[in-house]
Amino acid sequence: MNKMEKALHELSEMDELAAGASPIHRLCAPGKLLTTIAYIAVVLSFHKYELSGMLALLLYPVLLFQISGVSVGSFFYKLRIVLPLVMAVGLFNPFFDRQILVTVGGVGVSGGVISMLTLMLKGVLCLMASYLLMATTPIDVLCAALRKFHIPGTLVTLLLLTYRYIGVMTEELATMTEAYHLRAPGQKGIHVSAWGSFLGQLLLRSMDRAEELYNSMLLRGYHQHFHYAPVKPCTWKDGAVTLCSIALFLLLRFCNVAELLGGLFVR
Amino acid sequence: MHMADALLAPAVAATMYVASGTATGISLHKLKKEDDPAKLPTMAVTAALVFAGQMINYTIPGTGSSGHMCGGMLLSALLGPQAGFLSMVVILTIQCLLFGDGGLMALGANIWNMAFYGCFVGYYLIWRPIMKSGLFKGMGPKGGQRAKILLASVLGCVITLQLGAFSVVLETSLSGITELPFGAFVALMQPIHLAIGLIEGLVTAAVLLFVFESRPELLKDADTSDEKVKGKFSLKATIAILAVIVLLVGGGLSLLASGNPDGLEWALFGNAEEGYAENMGLDEEDFGVKSGAADTAGAIQEKTALLPDYAFPESESPAGTSFSGVVGSALVAGVALLICVAGGFFRKKKKA
Numbered sequence: 319m320n321k322m323e324k325a326l327h328e329l330s331e332m333d334e335l336a337a338g339a340s341p342i343h344r345l346c347a348p349g350k351l352l353t354t355i356a357y358i359a360v361v362l363s364f365h366k367y368e369l370s371g372m373l374a375l376l377l378y379p380v381l382l383f384q385i386s387g388v389s390v391g392s393f394f395y396k397l398r399i400v401l402p403l404v405m406a407v408g409l410f411n412p413f414f415d416r417q418i419l420v421t422v423g424g425v426g427v428s429g430g431v432i433s434m435l436t437l438m439l440k441g442v443l444c445l446m447a448s449y450l451l452m453a454t455t456p457i458d459v460l461c462a463a464l465r466k467f468h469i470p471g472t473l474v475t476l477l478l479l480t481y482r483y484i485g486v487m488t489e490e491l492a493t494m495t496e497a498y499h500l501r502a503p504g505q506k507g508i509h510v511s512a513w514g515s516f517l518g519q520l521l522l523r524s525m526d527r528a529e530e531l532y533n534s535m536l537l538r539g540y541h542q543h544f545h546y547a548p549v550k551p552c553t554w555k556d557g558a559v560t561l562c563s564i565a566l567f568l569l570l571r572f573c574n575v576a577e578l579l580g581g582l583f584v585r
Numbered sequence: 586m587h588m589a590d591a592l593l594a595p596a597v598a599a600t601m602y603v604a605s606g607t608a609t610g611i612s613l614h615k616l617k618k619e620d621d622p623a624k625l626p627t628m629a630v631t632a633a634l635v636f637a638g639q640m641i642n643y644t645i646p647g648t649g650s651s652g653h654m655c656g657g658m659l660l661s662a663l664l665g666p667q668a669g670f671l672s673m674v675v676i677l678t679i680q681c682l683l684f685g686d687g688g689l690m691a692l693g694a695n696i697w698n699m700a701f702y703g704c705f706v707g708y709y710l711i712w713r714p715i716m717k718s719g720l721f722k723g724m725g726p727k728g729g730q731r732a733k734i735l736l737a738s739v740l741g742c743v744i745t746l747q748l749g750a751f752s753v754v755l756e757t758s759l760s761g762i763t764e765l766p767f768g769a770f771v772a773l774m775q776p777i778h779l780a781i782g783l784i785e786g787l788v789t790a791a792v793l794l795f796v797f798e799s800r801p802e803l804l805k806d807a808d809t810s811d812e813k814v815k816g817k818f819s820l821k822a823t824i825a826i827l828a829v830i831v832l833l834v835g836g837g838l839s840l841l842a843s844g845n846p847d848g849l850e851w852a853l854f855g856n857a858e859e860g861y862a863e864n865m866g867l868d869e870e871d872f873g874v875k876s877g878a879a880d881t882a883g884a885i886q887e888k889t890a891l892l893p894d895y896a897f898p899e900s901e902s903p904a905g906t907s908f909s910g911v912v913g914s915a916l917v918a919g920v921a922l923l924i925c926v927a928g929g930f931f932r933k934k935k936k937a
Contacts, residue, residue: 332683380921383928384925407762430764437762452682473674477675524630531626
């Protein structure tokens with residue numbers, strides 16, 4: 319499977335996940351979006367040494383994963399993109415920050431190691447939150463939610479149209495790459511003689527086709543307004559879930575639950 | 586170069602959202618003024634193509650490796666800076682939401698680092714001035730145009746990528762995420778992105794030159810008046826010349842770098858004391874969670890605690906990572922595991 323086929327697979331997987339019917343899927347999209355943003359903001363606001371305090375926030379995505387039934391496997395697959403840069407930045411911390419902050423079983427753990435672990439945990443938690451949002455909300459429903467937050471219609475329509483066409487274009491390019499490699503066996507990428515024409519030809523054809531696309535949109539009654547998915551109105555239940563979640567995040571932010579729990583056993 | 590959420594502090598992320606939001610607002614306003622609704626599908630299709638096109642590997646002649654294309658320059662040369670910027674915004678949003686590339690909070694910063702520099706700086710300060718200049722007149726009208734496209738693409742990609750990489754360093758350092766000194770971080774990021782920029786520039790130039798050959802009217806600021814004049818420009822020869830220049834410049838830079846071991850080496854081995862001082866100064870007061878609940882329950886705890894007289898040298902550490910914190914963290918992990926087991930149990934029950 320080449321890169322593009324993998325991307326297509328990832329897209330269809332997200333679509334399938336988002337089409338589920340768990341209680342999390344049924345929550346209204348604007349509420350979920352707000353909760354996700356609040357969660358990420360709270361995670362990011364932790365200081366670099368507050369590893370134990372932040373760990374309690376892991377419970378929220380774990381709970382959501384369980385209620386929604388979304389597979390954790392594909393989440394870990396997505397980590398491969400985010401973690402390398404985060405790790406590259408965090409990996410230097412143990413070298414520069416060697417002050418011993420805590421001793422566990424006679425082994426001193428330096429501030430650098432703790433801040434590195436905090437950074438990695440932040441990366442994982444933030445990705446979990448946005449992954450859960452997308453895995454429980456179809457993109458057209460999310461676009462409708464964005465309109466509710468007064469994100470300009472042009473941008474949202476562009477987002478939705480681009481999303482629709484990403485599938486088409488990626489499939490086309492995957493076929494082209496496959497055909498190219500069948501005719502150029504043992505070659506790693508596109509040869510320099512075809513650098514321009516390979517993508518250029520598809521580019522020109524697609525830009526022409528965009529005109530036809532616009533005409534067909536007009537024929538179907540497009541008038542600079544786009545009809546998004548039917549939006550389920552937000553009920554008081556949705557509001558209560560959102561508020562409770564945000565209150566929980568704030569509580570976990572200002573009170574180190576892990577420390578308190580540990581304090582019950584150790585003095 | 587996509588930044589993850591973890592690399593940003595909320596204040597920096599919010600600032601970058603405001604900056605990128607302003608650029609988006611201005612672009613939308615300009616697009617509305619143009620009043621060309623047919624442009625929207627073109628933007629969407631081109632953005633989708635660029636998204637997919639960035640996954641193609643281009644073999645770099647003479648080496649075993651391959652490079653990719655630069656989206657910002659290509660989009661702004663084809664659609665104009667505002668439409669190109671909006672297309673990039675959409676690409677970055679989709680990458681962040683559906684592929685986990687970047688993050689919801691870091692989106693503002695990513696838009697700024699990649700789309701703003703690539704489209705606005707790349708177009709207004711590099712593409713347009715070069716395309717409208719009288720450079721390469723001796724090569725004939727068409728040959729001159731081709732040379733200008735090549736120069737603008739390569740310069741554009743290199744400079745905008747350098748700006749983007751520098752912004753990544755700036756944003757991460759301002760967020761207080763890394764202990765890596767600013768200078769060392771810059772010395773680490775910029776040279777890597779110089780190489781990437783050169784290759785991206787050449788690939789982008791090749792695509793734009795193909796468009797110029799077949800449909801010159803699609804390119805912004807390209808002079809299409811004298812099409813019949815045959816030029817003496819050869820893409821292969823130019824790429825060969827550029828490759829030699831890159832090798833020379835690259836070789837020269839690496840010699841310079843090893844001659845003056847400042848940057849990263851200096852920071853890693855010669856500057857440890859300064860790093861310490863900074864860290865010690867940073868976290869004296871901010872931390873240490875005082876738990877009132879723990880105090881009130883003190884008496885009960887004295888009796889029920891598993892390890893009553895167990896003391897650690899740094900139990901009052903500012904990090905809140907005292908021994909009870911470690912035990913508590915293990916408990917949290919246990920609760921998480923329990924939720925997983927319970928979830929699995931209930932799902933099985935539901936299925937049955």
